Amino acid sequence: MNTLLTGRGKLCNKSSDVFIICERFLSSYIGVSHLQQRSLSSTSGINEEHTENINGKRQSVEDVCQILESGPWGTSLENALSTYNESTQTDFVISVIRKLKDVNLAVNYLQWAKKKTSQPYCPEAYNSLLMVMAKSKKFDQIEQVFEEMNLAGFGPSNTVSVELVLSCVKSHKLKEAYDLIQLMRRFKFRPAFSAYTTLIGALSTINEPDLILALFHQMQELGYEVHVHLFTTVIRVFAREGRVDAALSLLEEMRSNCVDGDIVLYNVCIDCFGKAGKVDMAWKFFHEMKVHGLVPDDVSYTSMIGVLCKANKLNEAIELFEELEHNKKVPCAYAYNTMIMGYGMAGKFDEAFKLLEKQKVKGSIPSVVAYNCILTCLGKKGKVNEALKLFDDMKKDASPNLSTYNILIDNLCRSNNLEIALKIQDSMKKAGLYPNIFTVNIMIDRLCKSQQLEEACEIFKTLDHKVCPPNGYTYCSLIEGFGKQNKVDDAYGLYEQMLENDVVPNAVVYTSLIRNFFRVGRKEDGHKIYKEMVRKGITPDLTLLNTYMDSTFKSGETQKGRALFQEIKNNNMSPDARSYSILLHGLIKSGLSRETNSIFHEMKKQGCALDTPTYNTFIDGYCKCGQVHKAYNLLEEMKAKGHSPNVITYGSVIDGLAKINRLDEAYMLFEEAKSKKIELNVVIYSSLVDGFGKVGKIDEAYLIMEELMQKGLTPNAYTWNCLLDALVKSEEIDEAIICFNSMKDLKCSPNAITYGIIINGLCKIRKFNKAFVFWQEMQKQGIQPNVVTYTTMISGLARAGNVVEANRLFERFKDGGGVPDSGCYNTMIEGLSVSNRAMEAYLLFEDSRMKGCNVYPNTCVVLMDSLHKADCLEQAAVVGAVLKETAKAHHAFKSM
Numbered sequence: 097m098n099t100l101l102t103g104r105g106k107l108c109n110k111s112s113d114v115f116i117i118c119e120r121f122l123s124s125y126i127g128v129s130h131l132q133q134r135s136l137s138s139t140s141g142i143n144e145e146h147t148e149n150i151n152g153k154r155q156s157v158e159d160v161c162q163i164l165e166s167g168p169w170g171t172s173l174e175n176a177l178s179t180y181n182e183s184t185q186t187d188f189v190i191s192v193i194r195k196l197k198d199v200n201l202a203v204n205y206l207q208w209a210k211k212k213t214s215q216p217y218c219p220e221a222y223n224s225l226l227m228v229m230a231k232s233k234k235f236d237q238i239e240q241v242f243e244e245m246n247l248a249g250f251g252p253s254n255t256v257s258v259e260l261v262l263s264c265v266k267s268h269k270l271k272e273a274y275d276l277i278q279l280m281r282r283f284k285f286r287p288a289f290s291a292y293t294t295l296i297g298a299l300s301t302i303n304e305p306d307l308i309l310a311l312f313h314q315m316q317e318l319g320y321e322v323h324v325h326l327f328t329t330v331i332r333v334f335a336r337e338g339r340v341d342a343a344l345s346l347l348e349e350m351r352s353n354c355v356d357g358d359i360v361l362y363n364v365c366i367d368c369f370g371k372a373g374k375v376d377m378a379w380k381f382f383h384e385m386k387v388h389g390l391v392p393d394d395v396s397y398t399s400m401i402g403v404l405c406k407a408n409k410l411n412e413a414i415e416l417f418e419e420l421e422h423n424k425k426v427p428c429a430y431a432y433n434t435m436i437m438g439y440g441m442a443g444k445f446d447e448a449f450k451l452l453e454k455q456k457v458k459g460s461i462p463s464v465v466a467y468n469c470i471l472t473c474l475g476k477k478g479k480v481n482e483a484l485k486l487f488d489d490m491k492k493d494a495s496p497n498l499s500t501y502n503i504l505i506d507n508l509c510r511s512n513n514l515e516i517a518l519k520i521q522d523s524m525k526k527a528g529l530y531p532n533i534f535t536v537n538i539m540i541d542r543l544c545k546s547q548q549l550e551e552a553c554e555i556f557k558t559l560d561h562k563v564c565p566p567n568g569y570t571y572c573s574l575i576e577g578f579g580k581q582n583k584v585d586d587a588y589g590l591y592e593q594m595l596e597n598d599v600v601p602n603a604v605v606y607t608s609l610i611r612n613f614f615r616v617g618r619k620e621d622g623h624k625i626y627k628e629m630v631r632k633g634i635t636p637d638l639t640l641l642n643t644y645m646d647s648t649f650k651s652g653e654t655q656k657g658r659a660l661f662q663e664i665k666n667n668n669m670s671p672d673a674r675s676y677s678i679l680l681h682g683l684i685k686s687g688l689s690r691e692t693n694s695i696f697h698e699m700k701k702q703g704c705a706l707d708t709p710t711y712n713t714f715i716d717g718y719c720k721c722g723q724v725h726k727a728y729n730l731l732e733e734m735k736a737k738g739h740s741p742n743v744i745t746y747g748s749v750i751d752g753l754a755k756i757n758r759l760d761e762a763y764m765l766f767e768e769a770k771s772k773k774i775e776l777n778v779v780i781y782s783s784l785v786d787g788f789g790k791v792g793k794i795d796e797a798y799l800i801m802e803e804l805m806q807k808g809l810t811p812n813a814y815t816w817n818c819l820l821d822a823l824v825k826s827e828e829i830d831e832a833i834i835c836f837n838s839m840k841d842l843k844c845s846p847n848a849i850t851y852g853i854i855i856n857g858l859c860k861i862r863k864f865n866k867a868f869v870f871w872q873e874m875q876k877q878g879i880q881p882n883v884v885t886y887t888t889m890i891s892g893l894a895r896a897g898n899v900v901e902a903n904r905l906f907e908r909f910k911d912g913g914g915v916p917d918s919g920c921y922n923t924m925i926e927g928l929s930v931s932n933r934a935m936e937a938y939l940l941f942e943d944s945r946m947k948g949c950n951v952y953p954n955t956c957v958v959l960m961d962s963l964h965k966a967d968c969l970e971q972a973a974v975v976g977a978v979l980k981e982t983a984k985a986h987h988a989f990k991s992m
Contacts, residue, residue, distance in 0.1 A: 146325030157191045164196065169204050177208065186218055193224040199234045203241070219250045226256045230263040232878060235276065251285035261291040265298045273298070274307050281314065289320050296329060305333045305342070328361045330367040337370030340377070343368070358390065363395045370403025378403045394420075394428040401431060403438070405438030413438050421458075429455075434464045440473025445482065448473070456493070464494040468503055473505030483507055485517070496527065501858045503534050509542030530563070537569045544577030552577060565597070572605050579612030584621070587612060601629075614647035622647060638669050642678055649682025655684045670702060673710040680717050692717030693726070708734070712744045715759060727752055728761075743769070747780045754787025762787060778804065782815040789822025797822055811839075813847050820850065824857035832857055848874070852885035859888055864896035883909075887920040894927025902927055902934075918949040925955050929962035938971045945978070953982055 118816040134837040163176045189209045196202045202225050208351050222245050229235055238260075245251055252260070257280065264273035273295050280287045292315050299308045312330050316322060327350045347365070350357070362385040370378035382400050385392060392400075397420040404413035417435045420428065432455045439448035448470050456460050467490040474483040487504055490496065501524045508517035517539060521531055536559060543552035545774060556574060559566060571594045578587035591609060594601055606629045613622035626644060629636065636644075645660040661679050664671050671679075696714050698766050699706075706714075711734045718727035734741060745890040746769040753762035766784060769776055781804040788797040797819055816839045823832035829915050836854055839846060858867035871889050874881060881889070886909045893902035906924050909916065916924075921944035928937035944951055956979040963972035 106612070118233065155321050157188065157195060160188075160192050161195050164201050164205055165198070166190070169201075174208060175902040177205075178212075180740055184694070186221060188226050191222050193221065193228060197232060199229050199232050199237065202228045203237050210341045219245070219248075219253070222248075222250075223253050223256045226252055227259060230259040233263050233267055233269075235260075235272070238276070239279060242279060246283045246285075251283070252280065252287075254288035254290070257285070257288045257291045258294065261287075261295050265294060270295065270298050270302065270304070271307075274311070277311065277314075286318055289315070292320070293326060296326065300329050300333045303337055304334060305330075305337050305339060308333055309342070322355070322918060324350070324355050324358050324361055327355060328358075328364050331361070332364045332368055335365065335372060338372045340369065340372055340374055344596050355497040357385075357390075359385070359390050359393060359396070362390065363393075366396060366403065367399040370399065370406070372409075375403055375409065377408045394424075394431060398428065398434050399429045401438065402434045403432065405441060408442070410438060410442050410444075429460055429466075429469070431459065433463070433469055436466050437473065440470050440475075443473075443477055445470070445474065445479070462493050464490075464497050464500060467496075468500055471500065471503045471507070475503060475510070478511060480507055480511045480513060496529075498529050498532060498535075501529060501531075502538060505535060506538045506542065509539055509546075512546055512548075514543065514548065530955060533564050533567055535569065536564060536566070537573065540570060541573040544573050544580075546583070549577050549581060549583075554883070559675055561597070566599070568594075568599055568602055568605070570602070571599060572608065575605055576612075579608050579615075580614050580902075584609075584611075584612050584616055584618065588621075601634070603629075603634065603637045603640045606636070607643050610640070611643050611647055614651055617651075619647070619651045619653070636667070638664065638672060638675070641667070642672075642674050645675070646678045646682070649678065649685065652686075654682060654686040654688075658979075666981075671699075671704070673699065673704045673706055676704060677710045677713040681713050684713075684717050689717050689720035692721055693723065706734075706739070706741050708742060708745070711739060712742070712748065715745060716748045719748050722756075724749070724752040724756055724758070740772075741769075741774075743774050743777055743780070746774065747777065747783070750780055751783035752783070754783045757787070757791055759784075759791065759793075776807070776810055778809050778815060781809065782812070782818055785815055785822075786818035787817055789825075792822070792826055794822055794826055794828070810842070811844060813839075813844060813850060816844060816846075817849050817853060820853045824853055824860070827857075827861065829854075829857045829861055829863075846877075848879050848882050848885060851879065852882065852888060855885060855892070856888045859892035859895075862895070864898070867892050867896075867902075883914055883917065883920075886914060887917060887923070890920055891923040894923050897927075897929040897931070899927045899933065916944075916947075918951070918952075920953045921947075921949050922952050925951065926958050929958045932962065932965070934959070934962040934966040934968055935971070938968065941975065951978065951982075953979060956982070 134434075137888070160177065163173060166176075167173060167400060189206065192205060193202050196205070197904065206221060206225055222241060225241060226238070229238055229241075235746060236606065260276055261273045264270065264276060277287050278293065292311055296308050296311055308330055312322070312326070315326075327346060331343050331346050331350075334340075334346065343365075347357075355780045362381050365381040366378045369381065378400060382396065385396070396418060401413045401416050401420075402808060404410070404416065413435065417431060420431055432433060432451065436448050436451055439445070439451065439541075452462050452466060452470070455466070467486065470486060474480075474486065483504060487496065487500070490500075501520060505517045505519055508514070508520065521535070521539075522533075524531060536555060539555055540552045543549070543555070552574060556566065556570070564968070571590055575587045575590050578584070578590065587609060591601060591605065594605070609625045610622045613619070622644075626636075641660060641664050643658050645664075648660060649657040657679070661675065663670065664675055676695055680692060680695050681802065683689065684694075692714060695717075704710075711730060715727045715730050715734075718724065718730065727749055731741060731745060746765055750762045750765050750769075753759070753765070762784065766776075766780065769780075780799055784800045785804075786798045788794075788800065801811065801815070801819060802985050804815070816835065820832050820835055820839075823829070823835065832854060836846065836850070851870055855867045855870050855874075858864070867889065871881075871885075874885075886905070889911070890902050890906050893899070893905065902924065906916070906920070909920075921940065925937045925940050925944070928934075928940065942961055956975050960972050960979070963969070
């Protein structure tokens with residue numbers, strides 16, 4: 097068949113040639129011949145007929161499209177389509193599909209036409225349908241289309257596969273683009289080379305290294321030749337993410353595939369590995385490119401110089417810069433800028449200025465970038481006056497730009513030179529540069545942070561909202577500023593103003609509002625803010641949820657705090673070390689430190705990296721729940737992993753060890769902390785005073801106290817109380833009173849616990865009258881006694897025979913809302929009994945039983961004796977019965 101067609105083609109060509117020769121021959125003699133007239137007439141007829149056919153077909157396509165778009169798909173619409181004979185012809189179907197914009201209509205029409213002909217359509221029809229999907233960016237039915245194409249034995253064309261991916265990329269739906277390529281592969285289609293490279297390029301801008309690598313390897317599996325530029329793109333992404341091993345592995349793979357690196361690849365490696373902190377590796381690439389015959393360009397030198405400067409390897413940077421200067425007749429302005437910045441970062445401003453002058457001598461006028469570099473460095477070092485002088489000098493070489501003014505204003509605001517900053521702002525306007533929102537934000541933010549809220553508000557009020565409308569950052573700075581000064585209603589008013597001006601609050605604004613409402617004790621308003629945020633469809637980030645959780649725990653809402661931790665997980669976020677630290681700290685405050693171990697293991701399982709504050713929280717948790725050995729092990733792990741323990745770390749472990757009498761280890765850690773030059777606080781010294789005091793090592797406790805004061809620290813009430821308690825327990829009450837007086841002499845006011853310790857000590861040695869003196873002194877100081885102090889004093893007065901005063905104190909204690917314990921009741925019952933006030937003692941006996949307090953057997957005996965003497969035999973019988981029941985219960989307990 098092909099041979100026949102070829103032959104016919106040749107025959108036609110020959111006839112045509114003969115016709116042309118004859119035509120020319122005749123026309124040269126007799127003009128337009130009869131034959132020519134016939135020929136021209138025939139051709140004209142054919143063309144007219146052809147044009148009519150095209151126009152007719154075009155009109156039919158338009159008509160079918162109108163039918164399709166006229167209403168929902170159904171029987172009436174299908175009947176209307178059937179009136180067009182050509183509506184199922186392949187070319188016609190393709191033309192209609194290309195004209196349609198609605199994907200669903202296109203799919204329905206193709207399916208209808210296919211059913212009518214009972215034959216699958218050609219690839220062009222399906223590719224046209226896929227193009228409609230690409231243009232409309234609707235891919236709901238693409239899997240069905242791919243399946244039909246696969247069954248028909250063909251796939252999307254290269255052009256179509258590129259367009260599908262490009263459509264997603266333009267809509268910033270890169271994950272959907274990735275899924276589309278994977279769907280093609282599932283149906284054994286071969287996506288175009290450009291489809292892969294387009295998507296890899298797009299993914300590289302949002303740092304999706306794993307997806308990029310998957311696509312890259314897929315390309316290789318399909319047999320595509322991967323060039324150096326693609327390797328460079330992929331390596332850059334991994335190096336920029338700090339995944340050095342993966343980047344090096346790709347480099348090795350590139351070399352094994354015999355792909356030679358070019359200057360761009362080496363420059364990327366120098367820059368990315370350098371920024372990842374791998375300075376030696378960056379150096380290696382710089383030297384390696386020379387070995388491979390590549391000459392480092394300005395970018396190579398500038399990148400390497402920048403890497404060395406950031407790594408504080410200034411001398412090596414200088415050597416490299418001098419090498420560049422030697423090799424280049426015209427200096428590289430970018431290299432000068434980088435080297436100037438390097439000098440500035442190192443604080444070598446004289447060298448920076450000299451290099452600036454040298455650049456001028458070399459024939460290169462320093463750009464505004466070079467001056468901005470030095471101004472930035474001067475600002476970081478707090479050298480505002482030098483920055484102002486340089487600002488005046490630079491005008492000879494370069495006109496300050498908006499960045500220059502912003503840098504200078506930022507530096508002035510940081511150093512609280514507001515008046516000069518405002519003058520600079522005025523000079524900026526005179527130079528024809530008007531403050532942008534970035535300039536305004538700098539001033540407002542710095543003023544808010546330095547507690548100059550009124551000045552910040554003044555700038556905000558004078559802001560022309562039409563020329564320079566405030567953005568989210570402006571409002572955020574002011575809202576935080578108001579919040580820090582407890583002006584939460586003003587902060588909320590700004591938030592409402594944001595909404596009125598169509599500025600969408602971000603998670604940072606809500607974080608600030610929630611934190612500050614909780615901080616001023618308005619937790620209900622804090623909860624409302626969170627609900628309002630969720631209602632507006634704003635997704636909380638991890639920082640917000642951590643802050644909210646921390647606030648709820650601090651306000652005593654333990655269950656709510658737990659629920660928020662669970663919400664972090666429910667929102668498909670991974671709790672970080674801070675999340676776990678907040679959770680544990682909140683539970684410790686609620687007395688639930690026993691959960692420390694389970695939380696710690698969960699956090700480790702999640703792969704969270706622990707920092708020093710997190711270690712401190714867990715160490716504190718282990719100490720609080722009595723697992724001091726685990727706290728000690730965690731301290732050792734912390735040191736092994738390169739985290740330096742601080743005063744909080746040592747304080748927790750020392751206190752934990754002291755509380756379980758492991759004082760030798762506690763003291764060793766105390767000495768270790770001192771050897772590391774850690775500034776120890778009063779809390780640590782107090783822990784040791786308490787520890788040594790509890791085991792009766794008074795001399796050691798005194799030595800710790802003495803060292804504390806030699807260090808210039810002032811013992812607080814807790815420290816003194818620890819020492820006083822130790823002295824009282826050792827029955828050195830006179831020494832305790834001397835310490836008590838020393839405490840007052842050193843301007844440390846005794847508290848209720850202090851007085852309670854002294855009163856208890858005096859009552860122990862039966863110096864009740866002296867104890868009462870301290871009691872009265874306590875009252876004069878306006879210090880409210882606690883239940884222990886009341887009980888101690890009441891017992892002391894009763895035992896001293898001063899029952900009247902004891903009873904008065906007892907009634908006063910109850911009237912003040914105090915709840916006497918068993919010891920207090922028994923003391924009073926005995927005192928009243930001994931003082932021949934039997935019925936009062938009996939009434940107290942009944943009261944104590946009603947309150948659920950135990951009456952001791954000895955108290956019952958004393959009370960019975962007093963009741964018998966007073967002829968209160970009925971009451972004595974009741975007490976006797978109680979005594980009998982108490983004895984039986986005691987016997988039953990002992991026999992168990």
